[in-house]
Amino acid sequence: MMRLKTLGARLVIATIVPLLLVTAMLYPIFRTHLEARLDSSRHGATTLLNAEYDALLHDMNESFNQVLAVAELPILRRHLRNVREGVALKDREDTLEQLAAMLETLVTHFGRYTRLVLIDTTGEELLEAGSRLLPYPTGTRYAQTGVFRGTKRLPPRGLYISAPRLGESRREGKTVTTAVIDIATPVFGQNGQRLGMLLFTLDWHYLTASLPHAIDSGEGVRAVMVDDQGKWLLPNTEEGLRFGDSLADRYPKVWHDLSSQLQGEILLDDDLLLFRTQDIRTAAESNKAGTIVTPPASQPWQLGIVVPRPSLAGLLAESPWQIAVLGLIYLLSVIVGVLWVLSLHRQRYLRRQAMEFSREAQHLSRESQQYAGEVQDLYENAPCGYHSLDSDGRIVKINRTELEWLGYRVDEVIDKWHYRDFVTPDTRAAFDDAFRGVLSAGQEGGAECVLMCRDGTRLPVVIQATAQVIEGCFQYSRATVFDLSERKQLEARLAEQAMVDPLTGLWNRRYLKGQAAKEMARACRRGTSLSLIVIDLDHFKRINDTHGHDVGDLVLQSFADTARTQLREGDILCRMGGEEFIVLLPDTAPEQAMQVAERLRLAVSATPVEIETDVVATVRLAYTASLGVARVAPDEASLEPAIKRADEGLYAAKNAGRNCVHWYAG
Numbered sequence: 001m002m003r004l005k006t007l008g009a010r011l012v013i014a015t016i017v018p019l020l021l022v023t024a025m026l027y028p029i030f031r032t033h034l035e036a037r038l039d040s041s042r043h044g045a046t047t048l049l050n051a052e053y054d055a056l057l058h059d060m061n062e063s064f065n066q067v068l069a070v071a072e073l074p075i076l077r078r079h080l081r082n083v084r085e086g087v088a089l090k091d092r093e094d095t096l097e098q099l100a101a102m103l104e105t106l107v108t109h110f111g112r113y114t115r116l117v118l119i120d121t122t123g124e125e126l127l128e129a130g131s132r133l134l135p136y137p138t139g140t141r142y143a144q145t146g147v148f149r150g151t152k153r154l155p156p157r158g159l160y161i162s163a164p165r166l167g168e169s170r171r172e173g174k175t176v177t178t179a180v181i182d183i184a185t186p187v188f189g190q191n192g193q194r195l196g197m198l199l200f201t202l203d204w205h206y207l208t209a210s211l212p213h214a215i216d217s218g219e220g221v222r223a224v225m226v227d228d229q230g231k232w233l234l235p236n237t238e239e240g241l242r243f244g245d246s247l248a249d250r251y252p253k254v255w256h257d258l259s260s261q262l263q264g265e266i267l268l269d270d271d272l273l274l275f276r277t278q279d280i281r282t283a284a285e286s287n288k289a290g291t292i293v294t295p296p297a298s299q300p301w302q303l304g305i306v307v308p309r310p311s312l313a314g315l316l317a318e319s320p321w322q323i324a325v326l327g328l329i330y331l332l333s334v335i336v337g338v339l340w341v342l343s344l345h346r347q348r349y350l351r352r353q354a355m356e357f358s359r360e361a362q363h364l365s366r367e368s369q370q371y372a373g374e375v376q377d378l379y380e381n382a383p384c385g386y387h388s389l390d391s392d393g394r395i396v397k398i399n400r401t402e403l404e405w406l407g408y409r410v411d412e413v414i415d416k417w418h419y420r421d422f423v424t425p426d427t428r429a430a431f432d433d434a435f436r437g438v439l440s441a442g443q444e445g446g447a448e449c450v451l452m453c454r455d456g457t458r459l460p461v462v463i464q465a466t467a468q469v470i471e472g473c474f475q476y477s478r479a480t481v482f483d484l485s486e487r488k489q490l491e492a493r494l495a496e497q498a499m500v501d502p503l504t505g506l507w508n509r510r511y512l513k514g515q516a517a518k519e520m521a522r523a524c525r526r527g528t529s530l531s532l533i534v535i536d537l538d539h540f541k542r543i544n545d546t547h548g549h550d551v552g553d554l555v556l557q558s559f560a561d562t563a564r565t566q567l568r569e570g571d572i573l574c575r576m577g578g579e580e581f582i583v584l585l586p587d588t589a590p591e592q593a594m595q596v597a598e599r600l601r602l603a604v605s606a607t608p609v610e611i612e613t614d615v616v617a618t619v620r621l622a623y624t625a626s627l628g629v630a631r632v633a634p635d636e637a638s639l640e641p642a643i644k645r646a647d648e649g650l651y652a653a654k655n656a657g658r659n660c661v662h663w664y665a666g
Ligand SMILES: Nc1nc2c(ncn2[C@@H]2O[C@H](COP(=O)(O)OP(=O)(O)OP(=O)(O)O)[C@@H](O)[C@H]2O)c(=O)[nH]1
Pocket: 503, 536, 537, 538, 539, 540, 541, 542, 544, 548, 549, 550, 551, 552, 553, 556, 577, 578, 579, 654, 658
């Protein structure tokens, strides 16, 4: 879960980072592009602004010149002089009609004028073109108007320009309320006498509407025109700006920038505003006016052009393929980022797995080393011997246990000894057989052998060997060797126990039988005599009955001890059963045997048995034995005939009163 969270976070980063990188890469390009577009827009707007400025100036100057030209018309002067001099109407009717017709023509010819008025020096209207034909006086007084007051002291060719204001205008025969501007000039006679003034009222919107900028081209180009106070001088806009509204109130920031410099540009949110100042009082180079005066705070005007500010969205919207390419770039960058992260994630996963495997391998290696060490230890110190032989029987490997048995160092043995050389010659055949078995198809073999150790001792062993074969090729034999010493000793002990009488420690009947055959063969071979003595203790039943069976046993043991002292090495003393014994005397003639028998009899009778009793501390119990002696004939197949003869002698001894020796020749 933790890994998935991490992957999720990395994927988010892999998505965001490429987007940021691509954006950072593309941003300067688009910025340069936008700057170029902005320059282009700026250039276009400047051109448009200049055209606007020139057009307005041209129209205004044209109107100024027309006003001035009309003011200098002789017919106008004559009319004013006639009025001033009180010439009767009928005498100046022609002049008046001509003047009225001319002014009427001026109004109708130039659609920009809404009113042409002739005013005398007292402020009384003398004539208004179009509205009233030949009025005199019209009854309208201008004495209190700003126009009259601003114009009445102007020198010849002086102009008074009012601020644009709302007024009435006739359009297509209807009177409408629209923005107007007054232009007035004094009229002087030939002799410089002030005769009156001429007032032209212009339809301001008609004038400004004819300007090139004012026509919304549909490309978002708009005009801006305010006076010195920030009063909106253009027709109502879609944004809700109406003629006369205060731009300073609606857009204080724009107004601040606009009013703080004569010309420049303002970067709006979505638009670019270029502006310049037009002061009609000083900018009218191409008119014929002398002095131009305006009401306070009505000049200068700020003229501006608002063009859409190039934007990234607009730039892209121009060509859909750009959006497609851009989208593709972003998509590719995100894909690359995601693939990169996935690749890193995969690499990290594989690295982690490799480390885990490595750790596991190290762990296993440590375990296997430990295991190998344990196996080596078990191999070296096993309670049995291990060795490996090559196909020639040469020792290639051997464990410490077997080396210790043999008494050699490992460097003395490996690749130097053939194992069979350690095997005693009498058991070597068995070893060879077993080794052949290992080399054969059976691939195993076993033998009981005796090893010859360095110190000369012989070590009985049993060897179990198998062949190590790889792809059908014998590599080496591997053998397990068990020490048979203890077993052999046990076997020998058991065998001996089977031949020994447990009460007296003397050989038993079975031993005698085996030894008899050997001694008889040896006597025959060497031509020596072999004699036999049969011994039976006298009245032994009585001893048992009198003193107990345990005492009887002591007597039997005492007899064995006594008899041993009287016999020589090589004589074989056996207990045949009960209280009957046989002595086989190799290399002994019957006479000598008789002497031995007599010596035995005397020793027995002279050696009583000491018995501990409850009543008396020690009781000496004397006993005797009767003995029969016989010779073992060389031609006899077994000892039985000789034993029979000796029994006959014994029988005779018993009959003779016991405790004596008898020979039976047979
Ligand atoms: N204590 C003891 N008694 C034994 C053993 N073997 C045999 N006897 C006893 O030896 C006695 C032998 O008695 P007999 O065969 O009658 O002979 P005897 O009493 O010696 O008489 P003679 O041979 O005629 O002198 C029997 O009572 C047996 O029970 C033994 O191992 N220990």
